[in-house]
Amino acid sequence: MTVPTTATTPDPAGSALSTSPAGAGSALDTPEGKTTISDSVVSKVAGIAAREIPGVYGFGGGAARAFGAISERISGGRSSSTQGVSVEVGERQAAIDLTVVVEYGVGIAELARAIRRNVIGAVEQMTGLDVVEVNINVVDLHLPSDDNDDDRDETTSRPANRVQ
Structure with a gap:
């Protein structure tokens, strides 16, 4: 992912586009x-916006998700809002990569469109940056039966004793 160092803006003299240096005329760079x-x-911002979309089960690859699950169980631990989110931020623009786990049965193409819309809208509205791309890498499907497996002791196939 690469954030361009120039921005394309409409040419006031006509319909052609002109290129200006990054930062020129930006709401983030004022007198x-x-x-x-x-x-x-x-x-x-991107992680929270993506999590708001129904059908997104989680973020990150297998190792990152396992570490996140352990962190959440530790007293005072909480899930990271940036797990599975990678960004590159320039002066005026941002590019975002998301690694997601999708709920089984959800249309992935439609889900990706909804994630992109929400992430772009949230990041642009909150930061004033122009989001040039949101790449989505679907790495796994979450099956309803996976939830049942979480409550079993893997060595005995009996319900696990959980300390609360």
Whole structure:
């Protein structure tokens, strides 16, 4: 993923497009000062926006999800809003990569469109950055039967004793 260093803007003299340096005329770069948005802020906004879409079960690859599940069970632990989210932020633009796990039965193409719409809208509205791309990597399907397996002790096939 690459964030361009130039921005394309409409040419006031006609319908052709002209290219101007990044930051020119941006709401983040004003005569009163410059605002920068960190990668972690864009990651959090994108992760939260993607999680809002029904059909998204989780984020990240197998190892990242396992680590996240362990972290959540530790007292005071919480899931990371940036797990499975990678961003590249320039002065005016951002590119976002999401690694998602999808609920079985959900149309993946429609889900991807909904995720993109929501992520682009949230990031652009909250940060003022132009989102140039949202790449979605579907790495797994969550099956309803997977939930039942989580409540079983794998060594005995009996319900696991959970300390609450």
